[in-house]
Amino acid sequence: MRDANRSEAAGQAPLLTLSGVHTHIGQYHILQGVDLAVPRGGLSVLLGRNGAGKTTTLRTIMGLWKASAGAITFDGQDITKLATPDIARAGIAYVPESMAVFSDLTVRENLHLAARSGPMDQARVDWIFGFFPALKKFWNYPAGNLSGGQKQMVAIARAIVEPRKLLLVDEPTKGLAPAIVQSLIAAFRELKETDTTILLVEQNFNFVRSLGDTVSVMDDGRVAHAGAMAALAGDDELQQRLLGLSLDSHQ
Numbered sequence: 581m582r583d584a585n586r587s588e589a590a591g592q593a594p595l596l597t598l599s600g601v602h603t604h605i606g607q608y609h610i611l612q613g614v615d616l617a618v619p620r621g622g623l624s625v626l627l628g629r630n631g632a633g634k635t636t637t638l639r640t641i642m643g644l645w646k647a648s649a650g651a652i653t654f655d656g657q658d659i660t661k662l663a664t665p666d667i668a669r670a671g672i673a674y675v676p677e678s679m680a681v682f683s684d685l686t687v688r689e690n691l692h693l694a695a696r697s698g699p700m701d702q703a704r705v706d707w708i709f710g711f712f713p714a715l716k717k718f719w720n721y722p723a724g725n726l727s728g729g730q731k732q733m734v735a736i737a738r739a740i741v742e743p744r745k746l747l748l749v750d751e752p753t754k755g756l757a758p759a760i761v762q763s764l765i766a767a768f769r770e771l772k773e774t775d776t777t778i779l780l781v782e783q784n785f786n787f788v789r790s791l792g793d794t795v796s797v798m799d800d801g802r803v804a805h806a807g808a809m810a811a812l813a814g815d816d817e818l819q820q821r822l823l824g825l826s827l828d829s830h831q
């Protein structure tokens with residue numbers, strides 16, 4: 581996001597707010613009062629060790645799990661009780677960890693299927709090529725032939741082939757080789773420049789330390805820390821305290 585816009589955003593209400601959100605999955609009480617704010621226009625990161633509740637938070641925002649208490653407000657609208665298709669229509673796109681990509685279809689066909697309101701808008705496709713140039717190169721190739729990082733780009737492109745206000749991405753680096761992670765960092769950097777608001781779930785701190793504007797760290801179904809990424813990135817002791825084991829195992 582450009583600096584002028586970023587300082588403008590500083591005075592604005594967050595695009596997405598979770599206040600005291602609880603989620604039960606069956607008999608398990610997973611989210612235990614999540615407070616989270618995603619500012620407009622930047623890249624926010626949700627960190628935390630395995631099982632902290634990051635994926636459950638994304639799924640609760642999307643209405644795939646229903647919040648049992650608390651409120652979720654998106655762009656001024658209470659979306660806590662909306663059905664998932666209505667939440668998507670309100671302007672939130674979700675890229676799950678499993679990357680919803682059709683391997684047998686070409687990159688073009690993958691994006692075409694994701695454009696629900698009609699034919700793809702060529703100007704928007706060109707905009708996507710601007711930050712994911714690999715997709716232009718492999719436009720007519722089966723998506724199954726692409727590398728893991730490129731498939732991740734197809735999954736993200738599918739989510740934003742139609743305009744969205746907020747993009748939720750769950751652990752895009754999972755299982756990817758370091759060189760491919762580098763190309764994803766470059767792609768996210770370009771995507772940020774387009775002013776798309778992004779909430780990125782990650783365990784790989786090195787992937788997000790230079791990308792994130794703000795960061796929230798989850799532990800045991802709650803947000804244990806929230807602030808500027810620059811503050812966490814520059815404070816080794818805070819990283820150790822908040823991320824401890826997950827940092828050790830992912831560096």
Ligand SMILES: Nc1ncnc2c1ncn2[C@@H]1O[C@H](COP(=O)(O)OP(=O)(O)OP(=O)(O)O)[C@@H](O)[C@H]1O
Nearest residue numbers: 605608610628629630631632633634635636637783
């Ligand atoms: N379908 C389910 N049924 C029961 N428990 C679940 C289910 N899905 C998640 N959980 C539990 O909820 C807790 C939070 O899981 P979640 O996937 O949200 O964590 P996470 O922070 O995304 O972890 P990871 O980084 O491992 O994906 C974990 O203890 C997990 O075992």
